[in-house]
Amino acid sequence: MRCPYCQSEDSKVIDTTHDSHGGIRRRRECKHCKQRFSSHERPILATPLIVKQDGTREEFDPAKLERGIRIACAKRPVSAD
Helix, strand or coil: CCCCCCCCCCEEEEEEEECCCCCEEEEEEECCCCCEEEEEECCCCCCCEEECCCCCEEECCHHHHHHHHHHHHCCCCCCCC
């Protein structure tokens, strides 16, 4: 994380707390100038994109994956479990 005071990339985490919305607040100290600052982090909740052989991208569809596995196993001695 970049220090807002000296722009150094080198910092260490002093304290970490979780908020009620799934975010994380970290108290950091810059190793270069010794200033302390806070960072607020939130997870990015996005569906992963699948890159197809032709280079196009589409959202992950678990039903499509299951259909493909069922078709691949249809004529093989594999249980439905």
